[in-house]
Amino acid sequence: MKQFTAPTQCPECSSPTLREGEYLVCRNEDCPAQVYGAIKRWVEKIGVLHFGGFLIEALIENNLVSTPGDLYHVDPYIASNITYEGRNLGDVAIKAFRNLHAKKELDLHIIVGSLGIPLIGRSMAQTLVENGFDTIKKLTLAKASDLLPILGPVKAEAFVRGFASKSAILFNILSSVKIKE
Numbered sequence: 001m002k003q004f005t006a007p008t009q010c011p012e013c014s015s016p017t018l019r020e021g022e023y024l025v026c027r028n029e030d031c032p033a034q035v036y037g038a039i040k041r042w043v044e045k046i047g048v049l050h051f052g053g054f055l056i057e058a059l060i061e062n063n064l065v066s067t068p069g070d071l072y073h074v075d076p077y078i079a080s081n082i083t084y085e086g087r088n089l090g091d092v093a094i095k096a097f098r099n100l101h102a103k104k105e106l107d108l109h110i111i112v113g114s115l116g117i118p119l120i121g122r123s124m125a126q127t128l129v130e131n132g133f134d135t136i137k138k139l140t141l142a143k144a145s146d147l148l149p150i151l152g153p154v155k156a157e158a159f160v161r162g163f164a165s166k167s168a169i170l171f172n173i174l175s176s177v178k179i180k181e
Helices: 032-045 053-061 068-073 076-080 090-102 108-113 122-130 136-141 144-151 153-165 167-174
Strands: 017-020 023-026
Touching (some): 053 076, 053 090, 068 090, 108 122, 108 167, 122 144, 122 153, 153 167
């Protein structure tokens, strides 16, 4: 019987892989697979229709997006004129961007929980908001020790590190999306 050997490098970008619990992951934020996953996660979590994998791949391949925040700065008509793998994006791109821009206001926990912070999803972000971390400023200033009673040590550290690493993406998003009161 052949023994399985876990890859030591990401098959997409050749960065080293890391074991996180039962998962083997690439943590290179510039990895094309990570970029694709972050954008796909964002549009799915906030409920935007028509942003399928083909459209996302075409936007990335044409250097129009590299983070979820970049989506808000793409001209839909430029995107609609892209030809990718022999197909024109056309009306699908127009519909997708129309749906994206219709989501002008989002709950804070949806925004934070959709950023892709390791171990922190929308429900964990909602728990933070419900426990008084209900503004971007409070979340930004939070230390792991402040979050211990709410998240525990592992998730508190993951949140503080992850939130800091996603701050540029977050502020790019917040230049186009308002937080619901």
